[in-house]
Amino acid sequence: xxxxxxxxxxxxxxxxxxxxxxxxxxxxxxxxxxxxxxxxxxxxxxxxxxxxxxxxxxxxxxxxxxxxxxxxxxxxxxxxxxxxxxxxxxxxxxxxxxxxxxxxxxxxxxxxxxxxxxxxxxxxxxxxxxxxxxxxxxxxxxxxxxxxxxxxxxxxxxxxxxxxxxxxxxxxxxxxxxxxxxxxxxxxxxxxxxxxxxxxxxxxxxxxxxxxxxxxxxxxxxxxxxxxxxxxxxxxxxxxxxxxxxxxxxxxxxxxxxxxxxxxxxxxxxxxxxxxxxxxxxxxxxxxxxxxxxxxxxxxxxxxxxxxxxxxxxxxxxxxxxxxxxxxxxxxxxxxxxxxxxxxxxxxxxxxxxxxxxxxxxxxxxxxxxxxxxxxxxxxxxxxxxxxxxxxxxxxxxxxxxxxxxxxxxxxxxxxxxxxxxxxxxxxxxxxxxxxxxxxxxxxxxxxxxxxxxxxxxxxxxxxxxxxxxxxxxxxxxxxxxxxxxxxxxxxxxxxxxxxxxxxxxxxxxxxxxxxxxxxxxxxxxxxxxxxxxxxxxxxxxxxxxxxxxxxxxxxxxxxxxxxxxxxxxxxxxxxxxxxxxxxxxxxxxxxxxxxxxxxxxxxxxxxxxxxxxxxxxxxxxxxxxxxxxxxxxxxxxxxxxxxxxxxxxxxxxxxxxxxxxxxxxxxxxxxxxxxxxxxxxxxxxxxxxxxxxxxxxxxxxxxxxxxxxxxxxxxxxxxxxxxxxxxxxxxxxxxxxxxxxxxxxxxxxxxxxxxxxxxxxxxxxxxxxxxxxxxxxxxxxxxxxxxxxxxxxxxxxxxxxxxxxxxxxxxxxxxxxxxxxxxxxxxxxxxxxxxxxxxxxxxxxxxxxxxxxxxxxxxxxxxxxxxxxxxxxxxxxxxxxxxxxxxxxxxxxxxx
Numbered sequence: 086x087x088x089x090x091x092x093x094x095x096x097x098x099x100x101x102x103x104x105x106x107x108x109x110x111x112x113x114x115x116x117x118x119x120x121x122x123x124x125x126x127x128x129x130x131x132x133x134x135x136x137x138x139x140x141x142x143x144x145x146x147x148x149x150x151x152x153x154x155x156x157x158x159x160x161x162x163x164x165x166x167x168x169x170x171x172x173x174x175x176x177x178x179x180x181x182x183x184x185x186x187x188x189x190x191x192x193x194x195x196x197x198x199x200x201x202x203x204x205x206x207x208x209x210x211x212x213x214x215x216x217x218x219x220x221x222x223x224x225x226x227x228x229x230x231x232x233x234x235x236x237x238x239x240x241x242x243x244x245x246x247x248x249x250x251x252x253x254x255x256x257x258x259x260x261x262x263x264x265x266x267x268x269x270x271x272x273x274x275x276x277x278x279x280x281x282x283x284x285x286x287x288x289x290x291x292x293x294x295x296x297x298x299x300x301x302x303x304x305x306x307x308x309x310x311x312x313x314x315x316x317x318x319x320x321x322x323x324x325x326x327x328x329x330x331x332x333x334x335x336x337x338x339x340x341x342x343x344x345x346x347x348x349x350x351x352x353x354x355x356x357x358x359x360x361x362x363x364x365x366x367x368x369x370x371x372x373x374x375x376x377x378x379x380x381x382x383x384x385x386x387x388x389x390x391x392x393x394x395x396x397x398x399x400x401x402x403x404x405x406x407x408x409x410x411x412x413x414x415x416x417x418x419x420x421x422x423x424x425x426x427x428x429x430x431x432x433x434x435x436x437x438x439x440x441x442x443x444x445x446x447x448x449x450x451x452x453x454x455x456x457x458x459x460x461x462x463x464x465x466x467x468x469x470x471x472x473x474x475x476x477x478x479x480x481x482x483x484x485x486x487x488x489x490x491x492x493x494x495x496x497x498x499x500x501x502x503x504x505x506x507x508x509x510x511x512x513x514x515x516x517x518x519x520x521x522x523x524x525x526x527x528x529x530x531x532x533x534x535x536x537x538x539x540x541x542x543x544x545x546x547x548x549x550x551x552x553x554x555x556x557x558x559x560x561x562x563x564x565x566x567x568x569x570x571x572x573x574x575x576x577x578x579x580x581x582x583x584x585x586x587x588x589x590x591x592x593x594x595x596x597x598x599x600x601x602x603x604x605x606x607x608x609x610x611x612x613x614x615x616x617x618x619x620x621x622x623x624x625x626x627x628x629x630x631x632x633x634x635x636x637x638x639x640x641x642x643x644x645x646x647x648x649x650x651x652x653x654x655x656x657x658x659x660x661x662x663x664x665x666x667x668x669x670x671x672x673x674x675x676x677x678x679x680x681x682x683x684x685x686x687x688x689x690x691x692x693x694x695x696x697x698x699x700x701x702x703x704x705x706x707x708x709x710x711x712x713x714x715x716x717x718x719x720x721x722x723x724x725x726x727x728x729x730x731x732x733x734x735x736x737x738x739x740x741x742x743x744x745x746x747x748x749x750x751x752x753x754x755x756x757x758x759x760x761x762x763x764x765x766x767x768x769x770x771x772x773x774x775x776x777x778x779x780x781x782x783x784x785x786x787x788x789x790x791x792x793x794x795x796x797x798x799x800x801x802x803x804x805x806x807x808x809x810x811x812x813x814x815x816x817x818x819x820x821x822x823x824x825x826x827x828x829x830x831x832x833x834x835x836x837x838x839x840x841x842x843x844x845x846x847x848x849x850x851x852x853x854x855x856x857x858x859x860x861x862x863x864x865x866x867x868x869x870x871x872x873x874x875x876x877x878x879x880x881x882x883x884x885x886x887x888x889x890x891x892x893x894x895x896x897x898x899x900x901x902x903x904x905x906x907x908x909x910x911x912x913x914x915x916x917x918x919x920x921x922x923x924x925x926x927x928x929x930x931x932x933x934x935x936x937x938x939x940x941x942x943x944x945x946x947x948x949x950x951x952x953x954x955x956x957x958x959x960x961x962x963x964x965x966x967x968x969x970x971x972x973x974x975x976x977x978x979x980x981x982x
Contacts, residue, residue, distance in 0.1 A: 092171055096419035104743060136209070136239040136259040138420035138635065139248060140625055141497065141562060142579050149655060149669060150761040152176070152852065153237040156263075161892040163926055163975055165274055165287035165942045166308050166389070167260065168194030168227035169438040173896065175239050175854045175877040178257070178830075182224065182963030185716070186312070186419035189608050190221040192477050194228050198242070199765065199828060200859060200873065201255035205675055205739075207245070209259040211395075211409060214249075216481055216507045219554035219592055224679045228415045228798060229481045229507070231391035232291030233306035235274070236263040237975035242761065242832050246742045247637035247653035248675030250584075250619055254304055254673045254741045254767065255447040262395050262409065266302050270982040279948060279971025282313035284385065299398035305391065312386035315378035317540035319969035320953045322378065322716065325703055326466070326725050328425035328534070329365055329375035332432075335460040336729060340456075349798065352703070354463070357534040362468045364422070369717070370704025375421035375466045377725075383969075404490030412663030413481040420467070423536075424517035424605035427688055427727060429462035431926060437529045467522065468536040469543040471515040473605055480508040484891040496567035499582075500820030503560040513550035517604030518597065521546040550606050551595040559587040564621075574627030584619040590679040601688065611684035616644040621841040631659040641674075645682065649674040649738055653887040663751040666763075670744040677736035677771055681820045684732040691728040691776045691816070692959025694721050695784075698797065702812040711916050712784065721956035728776050731792065736929060739822075741767045747832070767826040770861075776816045779957070786905055787864075790821045824862040831855045845886030853878040864914060872957045872966065874899035892928035892942070897921060898966060903954045917954055922967065924949045937980045944973040 117682030137149040154174070164170040172181055172194065179200035184192055195203040204223040208215040208232065218226035241257040249257060269292050276285035289306035315321055332352050337343070351372060358373030359365045368374040393411040400406055432439055439461070446452050487501035523543045525531035532538040564582025571577070591612035597603050599610055621639035628634060635655040642648050653671030660666065693699065697707045700714035705722045708715050716722040733930050747761030774782075774793055794801055798811030839851040855876040859868045868875050878897040883890060903917025951967035961968065 088249075097517065101721050120165065120445045127170075135461055136212075136246050136257055137241040137243060137248060138637075139621075140566060140578060140623055140635070147720045148243045149667070150745065150759065150832060152240045154240070154954040155304065156236055158520060158881070159232065159235060159238075160366070160940075161881070162799050163276075163278065163942050163973070164283050165232060167232050168196075170232065171196040171238070171258065173226060174240075175879050176258075177851045178854055178856060179590075180963065180967075181871055182221075182965065184228070184310075184385050184387045184417065184457075185964065186315075186385040190218070191419040191475065192228060192387055192415055192417035192479065193218055193224060193226055194222050195224040196227060196258060198240075198255035198258070199763075199830070200856065201765070201767075201826070201828070204678065204771075205252060205767075205903050207249055207251075207253040207257045209249070209257060211262055212259060212483075213485060213503060213560070214558070216483065217556045217588075217590075218479075218509070219507055219556035219590060220477075220479075220509050220511070222556065222590060226415070226448065226479075226481075226507075228389055229413050229479070230260055231289070231304075231306040231389065231393060231411075231413060231460045232287075232308070233291055233304050234262045234393040236261050236266075236852060243745050244653070244673045244741060244765065245670055246649075246651035246741070247547075247639045247671050248525065248621070248623065250617075250639060250641050250651070251649075251674060251676040251738070254675055254739070254765065262393065263291065263302050263304075263396060264395055265295065265300055267294055267295045270979065271980040271981075272977060273548065274975055274977035276944075276973055276975035280313055280319065280969055280975050281317040282311045283970055284975075285526065285975075290495070292949075293480065297399075297527065297573065299396065299429070301394070301396040303392075304394075305393040307320050307388070307390045309388040310384075310386065312382050312420070313384040313969070314420070314721070315381045315383040317656050317948055318383040318961070319971075320720075322718075322720055322722070322955075322961060323366075323374075324378040324381075324422075325368065325705070325722060326375040326377055326425065327372065327703065328427070328464045328725070329373040329466050330354045330536075330855070331373050331464045332444075333464070334444065334460075335458045336452050337456045337458050338446055338452070350445065350447050352445070354534055355440045355787070356466075360535040361537045365466070368704045370702070372539075372703065374703070375422065375425075379422075380420070381422045381471050382420040383926055385417045387417045388415070390414045399912055400490075404488065407487045407489065409483070409485040409543075409612075411481070411483045415477075415479040417477045419475045419477075421475070421605070423468045423472055424470050424515065424872045425690075426464070426467050426517060426519055426522060426604040427520070427690065428522050428601075428604075429464055430519070431460040432526055432533070435457060435529075436526065436533075438532050440536050441729065441780070441935040444940070463526065465533055466536065467546065467604070468774070469540045470517065470547050473515050474515060476513060477509065477511045479507065480694070481508075482506045492567075493566065494971070496565050498563070498565045500563045501561070503558070503562075503753070505556075505558040505560075507554075507556040509552075509554040511550075511552035513606065513982045516548050516550050516606050518546050518548040519602050521548075522604065525634065530543075539832075547695070548597060548603060550598050550603055551600075551942070552593065552608070552797045554591070554592040557587075557589040569624075572627050572629075573631060574629045574631070577627065578625040580623045582621050584617070584621070586617040586651045588617070589614040590614070590683075592684075599685070603691075607687060607688035607689040610687035611680045611839060613645065613679040613683040615679060618642045619923040624809045633657050636669055637671075641676075643676055643738075645679075645895065646677060646737055647794070649676070651657060651741075665749045665879070667748065668744070671742075673740075673741040673743065675739040675771065677738060677820075681732060681736055681771065682734050685734075687730045689728045690704070690725045691724040691818075693777050693780065693813070694723050694724055694956070694959065695777055695780050696726075696813055698810050699724055699726065699812040699832050701703075710906055711943075712781075712906045713904055719954060721961070723959045726776065726813045726816060727815045728818060730816060733820050735770060736771060736820060737822050739767055739769050739771050741765060754834070755838045755840075755875040758833065761832045762829070763832070765827070769822045769827050770822060770824050772823055773820055774818050775958075779816065779818055781905075785913060787862075789825065790819075792821075793818050826859075826861055827863075829857045831857065841886070845884060847882065847884045849882040851880045853877070869900075869915065871901055871903060871919070871955070872963055874901050874966070888934075889934040890928075890930040890932075891947075892926075892930070894926040896924045898923075898927070919952055919954045922949065922951065935980075936982065940975075940977040940979070942975055944975070945970065946972060950973040
């Protein structure tokens with residue numbers, strides 16, 4: 086597999102030259118000259134381009150369900166980043182990944198439409214793909230977009246591969262940056278939490294200049310959220326790691342010279358637990374445990390700094406040029422517990438710190454020297470090295486130039502180019518050089534009984550890790566739209582276009598990490614280049630004045646795996662003016678991401694809570710009703726296991742079929758609402774089988790790919806001595822094209838607008854997403870299972886009176902089961918209940934006479950906290966759906982000139 090970071094210089098020159106020409110034409114003298122020109126403006130019928138279509142059309146309710154988050158909605162929400170804003174909308178149905186310490190993607194914030202995964206949600210910026218995060222290529226990083234640059238966000242709740250290509254199965258989020266802004270706006274906000282840590286600071290400056298010939302908006306912003314340590318986190322429990330100070334050795338009790346599973350002994354290092362570090366402790370089983378939550382961070386410190394500019398210049402009466410440019414820097418800091426050796430080290434029999442007399446057989450009896458068989462394995466925490474600290478630094482550069490205008494007086498054309506580069510650096514300190522650690526055990530210079538007893542010897546095993554990841558996208562694109570013929574409802578239109586995209590991906594780890602010589606580190610290098618050519622067409626047929634049909638077709642050619650063709654058809658019908666009926670049908674696809682195709686096998690310390698032998702091995706209690714490991718207090722207990730993640734170079738694309746039907750009704754001048762039903766079917770699903778998912782599937786008898794192996798007691802299932810009741814010592818997991826996914830649901834949106842006369846204006850809105858069904862491989866419906874709420878809802882109201890504005894938001898996450906188990910009859914049953922989760926946000930703003938706005942408010946004003954019953958994916962609560970911040974009071978000052 087080729088690991089590469091090469092650049093296509095010829096392509097760079099082509100794109101940069103094209104964009105430079107656009108910039109030069111726009112701003113060298115255009116705006117200054119425009120002040121002198123006095124031309125009469127032509128009156129035009131205003132048309133818009135709606136997310137989900139490249140055709141421009143009159144601003145009417147269309148055939149596609151699109152929801153809009155306005156700039157007013159953004160400011161009323163209280164959120165300070167695009168990621169937090171979108172994660173807390175109803176469209177993020179089952180939650181999504183967010184910044185966390187202890188992850189190889191500790192700075193990432195993503196969004197997930199329909200619960201289909203971030204990889205099936207396409208994020209656009211001004212209609213072009215948002216940058217991929219090279220450290221997690223299945224997602225587009227919302228941290229790379231400064232909130233100050235956003236004018237509005239349009240959310241298409243329908244598949245759109247026929248328009249945009251891959252990844253748009255669950256829907257499309259189009260982040261539209263500010264334009265037509267004039268003046269200067271300076272904003273600053275500070276925000277707290279109920280937790281120790283997690284405080285937020287955010288500021289921005291935006292400048293807009295308008296003229297008869299164009300508009301220029303430039304700005305700068307920054308955002309910072311403080312770290313939260315695991316010991317201060319909500320529902321924090323003592324962590325349990327077998328990589329503490331334990332031995333595994335064999336005692337040949339029957340004298341046959343071989344070891345059976347029953348002859349292996351698991352025991353703490355004699356005299357080595359507890360020791361000088363309070364994080365070490367004896368578990369109920371008598372083994373040595375390590376409380377990693379005592380020193381590690383739960384949520385990483387994150388920050389973003391950005392510069393952005395968008396300019397539109399009217400070259401002539403018929404041609405414009407638009408230039409978008411941005412530079413963003415995202416940083417994070419995470420802390421993990423001190424290094425562990427991941428794979429067992431061995432202790433020689435002549436090691437001066439090995440007390441052989443203290444060793445016993447499995448029954449606690451002493452034995453003769455010839456009964457102790459080597460090797461003696463050590464599972465150890467090198468606490469004297471200090472906590473592992475990881476710092477990330479990502480730089481994102483984006484430059485786009487587009488010429489738009491009229492051809493021959495009857496056709497509209499767009500021609501453009503784009504260059505985007507996402508450069509990511511990660512540095513880790515105080516990790517373990519495993520070969521050196523083995524050498525200091527072999528020569529007896531390191532006292533493994535107490536990690537702090539021989540710090541000089543331990544220091545020799547200290548190492549630094551490095552990772553450099555790059556995602557470069559180069560695009561060229563063009564489309565032309567023209568009328569075809571006249572129908573009873575108006576002019577039929579056709580748009581045809583072409584796109585070419587180069588994606589160069591590399592994710593390079595340092596040589597020692599690649600070789601597996603670093604303890605306490607996970608991941609391995611990957612890299613691949615991809616070329617995509619796409620041809621597309623879209624047509625509008627106004628059959629009658631109240632009936633129109635749209636059709637779209639797109640063909641994508643990928644250099645690595647093959648081709649995909651995506652059709653779509655839409656219908657819009659108005660039986661009378663206030664009511665719009667709409668429907669659509671389309672097919673889509675998701676291309677396999679480059680990391681899935683190219684990543685080398687990578688070690689990972691994965692948390693599990695659902696394996697009985699591993700749970701009981703550590704002396705915890707197994708809850709057979711919920712198939713969950715519990716501690717002495719009855720809370721869910723996570724245990725880290727050794728796992729290996731593998732790639733699959735033979736992956737193909739996923740395929741989807743989907744349709745939607747719905748209506749929008751303007752009931753009165755002050756009330757309207759819409760209701761839409763969607764149905765999505767995915768085949769050849771690219772599935773990431775996590776260790777917990779593999780264990781759940783095996784427990785209920787579901788199949789998993791043969792490459793995914795659960796090793797127990799150091800043996801694989803094909804080993805005659807394999808013991809299914811032994812603890813997990815390694816679990817291989819990864820990706821595959823397998824199975825189907827079926828889901829359906831309802832989207833509701835209602836809007837109220839009241840003019841209260843002298844008492845101002847009141848606007849209110851309600852949004853509700855209800856998932857009716859979610860099935861994998863024609864199995865049972867998992868809606869209502871843990872982490873799969875049936876619905877999400879929000880209501881908001883904004884009352885503006887005199888110089889005051891009062892805002893209120895209510896957010897609702899539906900109930901779920903606490904756990905899924907199997908009863909005595911073998912039927913899958915849900916047990917326990919996680920109640921409906923409701924939070925309230927409130928805000929008060931005052932418009933001062935000096936053209937300023939002072940805002941005070943609180944997110945989650947009543948301090949609602951997630952339930953411990955929602956524990957999921959190795960955490961004490963569902964980290965994807967909820968947060969632990971409690972009440973988040975904030976104050977914001979905005980000055981306009």
